[in-house]
Amino acid sequence: xxxxxLKVERVSFSYKDLPVLKDISFEIKRGEFFGxxxxxxxxxxxxxxxxxxxxxxxEGTVYYExxxxxxxxxxxxxxxxxxxxxxxxxxxxxxxxxxxxMGRYPHLGILGIEGKRDHEIVRRAxxxxxxxxxxxxxxxxxxxxEKQRVAIARALAQEADxxxxxxxxxxxxLSSAIEIMALLKSLQEKEKKTIVIASHDINLLSNFADRIMxxxxxxxxxxxxxxxxxTEDVLKKVYGELLTVVxxxxxxxxxxxxxxx
Amino acid sequence: xxxxxPFTPSKLIKVLSFFLLLLLFSFFLSIITGSVKIGLKSAxxxxxxxxxxxxxxxxxxxxxxxxxxxxxxxxxLCLSGAVFQGILRxxxxxxxxxxxxxxxxxxxxxxxxxxxxxAFLGFPLFSFFLASFAIAFVxxxxxxxxxxxxxxxxxxxxILGTFFSAxxxxxxxxxxxxxxxxxxxxxLGDLSSAEIKSVVKVIPWVVIASVPVLxxxxxxxxxxxxxxxxxxxxxxxxxxxxxxxxxxxLLTASIVSQCGAIGFVGLIVPHLIRxxxxxxxxxxxxxxxxxxxxxxxxxxxxxxTILSPSEIPIGVITAFFGAPFFLYLLxxxxx
Numbered sequence: 001x002x003x004x005x006l007k008v009e010r011v012s013f014s015y016k017d018l019p020v021l022k023d024i025s026f027e028i029k030r031g032e033f034f035g036x037x038x039x040x041x042x043x044x045x046x047x048x049x050x051x052x053x054x055x056x057x058x059e060g061t062v063y064y065e066x067x068x069x070x071x072x073x074x075x076x077x078x079x080x081x082x083x084x085x086x087x088x089x090x091x092x093x094x095x096x097x098x099x100x101x102m103g104r105y106p107h108l109g110i111l112g113i114e115g116k117r118d119h120e121i122v123r124r125a126x127x128x129x130x131x132x133x134x135x136x137x138x139x140x141x142x143x144x145x146e147k148q149r150v151a152i153a154r155a156l157a158q159e160a161d162x163x164x165x166x167x168x169x170x171x172x173x174l175s176s177a178i179e180i181m182a183l184l185k186s187l188q189e190k191e192k193k194t195i196v197i198a199s200h201d202i203n204l205l206s207n208f209a210d211r212i213m214x215x216x217x218x219x220x221x222x223x224x225x226x227x228x229x230x231t232e233d234v235l236k237k238v239y240g241e242l243l244t245v246v247x248x249x250x251x252x253x254x255x256x257x258x259x260x261x
Numbered sequence: 262x263x264x265x266x267p268f269t270p271s272k273l274i275k276v277l278s279f280f281l282l283l284l285l286f287s288f289f290l291s292i293i294t295g296s297v298k299i300g301l302k303s304a305x306x307x308x309x310x311x312x313x314x315x316x317x318x319x320x321x322x323x324x325x326x327x328x329x330x331x332x333x334x335x336x337x338l339c340l341s342g343a344v345f346q347g348i349l350r351x352x353x354x355x356x357x358x359x360x361x362x363x364x365x366x367x368x369x370x371x372x373x374x375x376x377x378x379x380a381f382l383g384f385p386l387f388s389f390f391l392a393s394f395a396i397a398f399v400x401x402x403x404x405x406x407x408x409x410x411x412x413x414x415x416x417x418x419x420i421l422g423t424f425f426s427a428x429x430x431x432x433x434x435x436x437x438x439x440x441x442x443x444x445x446x447x448x449l450g451d452l453s454s455a456e457i458k459s460v461v462k463v464i465p466w467v468v469i470a471s472v473p474v475l476x477x478x479x480x481x482x483x484x485x486x487x488x489x490x491x492x493x494x495x496x497x498x499x500x501x502x503x504x505x506x507x508x509x510x511l512l513t514a515s516i517v518s519q520c521g522a523i524g525f526v527g528l529i530v531p532h533l534i535r536x537x538x539x540x541x542x543x544x545x546x547x548x549x550x551x552x553x554x555x556x557x558x559x560x561x562x563x564x565x566t567i568l569s570p571s572e573i574p575i576g577v578i579t580a581f582f583g584a585p586f587f588l589y590l591l592x593x594x595x596x
Binding site for chain 1: 267
C-alpha cells in the first residue's frame with residue numbers, strides 16, 4: 001500500500017489567462033480509494049485530465065510509478081490508467097457490448113480486431129459491473145445508472161491498474177449513486193484497482209474513500225482520511241458558515257448549518 | 262437491431278460477400294443496358310473473348326469504363342461519407358452538405374483551367390487542397406468548448422459551399438460558350454463521359470487513400486465518442502483526425518475531379534448500412550464502400566435509361582432521392 005502509483009508534482013495549469021490549478025503536489029498510493037473533493041469549478045476535472053495526460057501541463061510533472069506520463073504514448077497510458085469522463089455521449093447506436101469492447105483498443109494490434117481473450121475479458125468486465133444482461137441493448141436507450149456502469153465496465157476492460165472517474169454519480173439518484181460507489185469499492189478490494197474519484201458530493205466520498213483531497217480554486221486545502229479532513233475550520237474556509245459537520249460513528253456527514261440542532 | 266452481435270472477421274466476410282454479389286449483379290445489368298440492346302449471352306461471350314465486333318467495342322469502350330468509374334466513385338464517396346460522419350460524430354455529414362464537394366469542384370475547375378503542367382499522374386492538386394481545407398474548416402467552426410455543434414457545422418458547410426459555388430460560377434463566365442455545356446454536365450455529377458484513361462488516373466489515388474482508412478477504421482469508433490474519450494482509450498486524436506481528414510478529402514477530390522459533384526450518395530448508403538449492420542466502422546466502412554459502388558452503378562443505369570435516348574446527369578438522380586432523405590433524417594432521426 002505504501003508505494004506511490006501516481007505522483008503529481010508542482011502542477012499548474014491555466015485555460016488561456018484563467019489559472020485553474022496552482023502548484024499542486026500529491027501522491028496516490030497503489031490500491032487506495034482516493035477522493036478529490038471540492039466545489040464546482042475548483043479544478044477537479046482539469047486535474048483528472050492532466051493525470052491521464054489528456055491535457056498537457058504547463059508546469060510540473062505527473063509520474064506513473066517512475067515514468068513521466070507525457071512521455072508515454074496514448075496507448076501506453078491507456079494500458080496503465082483508465083478514465084471515465086463525466087459526460088459520455090455516443091452519437092451512434094453502439095450496443096453495450098460493442099462499447100465495452102472499445103476498452104480493449106490499447107491492447108489490440110494494428111488492425112484493431114479483438115481475439116477470443118479480449119471477448120472473454122469484456123464478458124467478465126460486464127459481469128462484474130452487472131451489465132451483462134444488457135449486452136445487446138443500445139447505449140442510447142439505457143438509464144443513466146446503467147450508462148455509468150457500462151462506462152466503468154469499459155474502463156475495467158482496459159485492464160489498467162488506475163481508474164480515474166469524474167463525477168461518476170453526478171446525474172444519479174441516491175440509490176444508484178451508492179450502487180456505483182459500492183461497485184467501485186469492490187473493484188478496489190477484489191481487483192486491486194487504484195480508484196481516484198473527483199466529486200462534489202463530499203458525504204458520498206467520506207463513506208467510501210480511504211483518503212480525500214480537498215481543492216478549492218485550484219489549490220489543495222488539505223489531504224487526509226475522511227474522519228479527519230472535514231473539520232469545522234476547513235469547512236468554514238471552503239463554504240463559509242453554510243455547512244457544518246455531524247459524525248455518525250466515525251464517518252463525518254456535512255449538513256446545512258441550521259439543521260444541526 | 263436488438264440482437265446485434267459485435268464485430269468479428271467472419272461477420273465482416275459474410276456481409277462483404279453479400280455486397281460483392283450485388284455488385285456483380287449490377288455489373289451485368291450495366292453491361293447490357295444502354296441505347297444499344299446487348300443480350301446477356303453475347304455480352305458475356307464478348308467479355309470472355311474480346312473481338313473486333315460492334316458489341317465488343319461498345320462494351321470495352323463505353324460500358325465497362327462507365328461501370329468502373331461508377332463503382333469507383335460510389336466506393337470512394339460512400340467510404341469518405343462514412344468517415345466524415347464518424348469524425349464529425351454526426352450521421353448527417355456528407356461531402357455535399359459540408360461544402361467539401363463544392364470545394365473539390367472549385368479546385369477541379371482551377372486544375373482544369375490552368376491544366377497544371379506539374380500535375381503528377383493526374384493528382385487532383387487544387388481539388389485535394391481545397392477539400393482538406395473545407396473539412397478542417399467545418400470541423401473547427403463546429404467545435405464549441407470541446408463538443409461539436411451540429412447546427413454550426415452544417416451552417417458553416419452550407420455557407421462555404423455557397424461561396425465556392427459562386428467562385429465556380431465566376432470562373433465559368435471566363436470560359437468560351439461552347440465549353441460550358443460539358444462543364445455544366447460535369448459539375449452536376451456525370452459518368453457518361455467516363456473513359457478507361459480517366460479510370461486509370463483515379464485508381465491509384467483511391468487505393469492510396471482507401472487502404473490506410475480501412476486499416477485504421479477501428480479508431481473511428483473511438484473518435485466518435487469525442488476527442489477526450491478517444492484519447493483516454495488510447496487513440497492520439499489529433500494525428501488520427503488529420504489522417505482521416507486528408508485521406509477522405511483525397512477520396513472526394515479524386516472523384517469530383519473526374520465525375521463532378523455527385524451528391525448525397527455518401528449520406529444515404531452509410532446511413533442504411535448503419536441501420537442494418539450497426540455503427541462499427543470496421544464493418545461500416547468497407548460495406549458502405551462496396552454497397553455504394555453498386556448503388557451508384559444502379560443509379561447510373563436509371564440515369565441513362567429513364568429518358569432514353571437522352572441522358573440525365575447522375576448527380577441529378579442521387580440529389581433527387583438524397584435531398585428528401587436528408588430532410589427526413591434532419592427532422593425525424595435526430596437522437
